[in-house]
Amino acid sequence: MSDGKSTKSRPKGKGRSKKEVNTFYGLLDKPNIRRVTLGKYTCDTWYGNAAYFNSNDWSHSMLGYEYSNKIALDPSVKRKSSKSFSSTGDTTTTTNNNNDSNDNETKDNSLWIDQLYVCEFCFAYTMNNNEFQKHRACCTYRVYQPTVGRLVYRDDTSSSPYIIREVRGFQHSLFAQNLCLFGKLFLDDKSVYYNIDYFNFYIIYGIDNTDDAQDELFFKPMGFFSKELLAYDNDNNLACICIFPPFQRRHLGSLLIEFSYELAKLTPGQYYSGPEFPLSPFGKVSYLNYWSKKLATVIYAHLNDKDTFTLKDLATWTGFRKEDILLTLEYMKLLQTDNHGNVQLLLGNFQLFCKEHNIDPIQEKSMIKEDCLLI
């Protein structure tokens, strides 16, 4: 599951509709790239990404870097590609020569290219399979243990070791830009791909246990989350989060969410923190599940023998923002208003919620191992 959320280049929820936010890159209701190959995996994309393309190339017959490079060599290419724009203003279906499709569905006019190839280590991208395979052989990021950025989590104690590395956008620009571009294929709302100087990226690497013995076993990127360092709301500990489709269903989203809170505990101004709002549908599911499990443990530990409490108490015990706590308590259906307008927390409802959701509030199950944190 991809826990989609938005990154932003400007404050969100400030009267801007989704259409306005995406005006710069165009609003794409459907995927414009049919399939993407990440290393040895090929899968359908979930959402469109116009940022891979140059907005001057209305035919979308090539990727943005190819178009820009061709223009640089021969400016007359720009005039020729403008002429290919149809008089109705609609983009035409393009089936690039390098993308042979056997599927009749490419008649869908929303598709710009059939297949994109992305390096699984550095996220370099191309439409050409030959270039992609040659690059895989000589990619400098293809090493057993990744060295990009800084190590911030090292779990080499379990049978499924994981590594998290912190990559600063301004120090590894191309890597971060390519990562953002690839992530957008599985995120519904994202607006920053290139101006990433003010973002940190936290990439989780794991061993792909489906690799053949012939392949060298490398730690591969399996997902990431980004954090905006200059968010106006300094209590945002996460901008967007994405677990790549081949590596979903491993609870890596939960691990990254937990990590984001551990990181926030050591970040000035983020004593109480949470993800950037508004949450995407995936983000809402992931976070409400995470918050409710954590709150269940805290409620059991602290409130069973108390008569009253405040949201600030819960915030102090969890590190969550009060707004996020209130949202979760509402989701768990634990709060009731009495005739005088006072609010009550119902422990009976709490026990029922735990039972229905298989939550054991006595034992807090954590994906993250605190001893492995290197922040």
Next chain:
Amino acid sequence: MTVQDSAESKRKLRSNDDSSRIANTALFNFDNINQILYRDKSITVTTELSFTNPYVYNGNIDINKKNSTTSKVSNVQVTHDLIPRRSSKLNDPLDPSIYDIFHKKMKRDERIMANEDRSRILSEVDNLQSQLQLLHQYDWIRYLPSICYINNPQDYDELEQKLALTITELDKLIRKHDNWRRRNDALNNEIKEFDTGLRHVVIEHDEYTADIATLRERRRVERRKRLGPTIRLKLHNGYTLIIDPIHPPTVL
């Protein structure tokens, strides 16, 4: 509308280019504050089980409904192409330089968009500062109704109370902006030092071989160097003020 909501709605409206919408709704409103959220009102604990009169905060949080957005199918397939052997003679067809022109252009365009947003925020902050100045004048009573919602303009008690609340809220918003500006300046300096070669990426050659405890201690020292130490201020009245660079200050 809560204070925070009203403050944010003010910013939201002022961010909107449609000037006709900037109207009476851009006022602080302290009458309908969410007490448990912003005034830390106590919540009582009972052992009951009941679903009548549920407390509504957001109202739209049913995540059990299946919809197309959360039920995406990836159709992942695996190909077992053999990767060509590494060779020093092999040129990388996806060398970083091929992306230079396009990525630089796109970064420039996105930066322009970000700067437009910054300008809007700065203009809003200017507004807030002007409002604060007006409220500190002797004739504040003339300006308060255009900044804060007043139920009864003849009720001087209400006016005084809301003057204090509005000034506190404006101070808080301006301090938030100052905090952002300090972070902005610090990060820009860091980026500038990196671009000019004054600051380099630190490479830890033993990050996978050293034991975790060693690495954690190294991180702790780096953090202390970056953020500064914890300060304990012993006051003459028997109390001690603890100022931590990360946690809120506490008094012992």
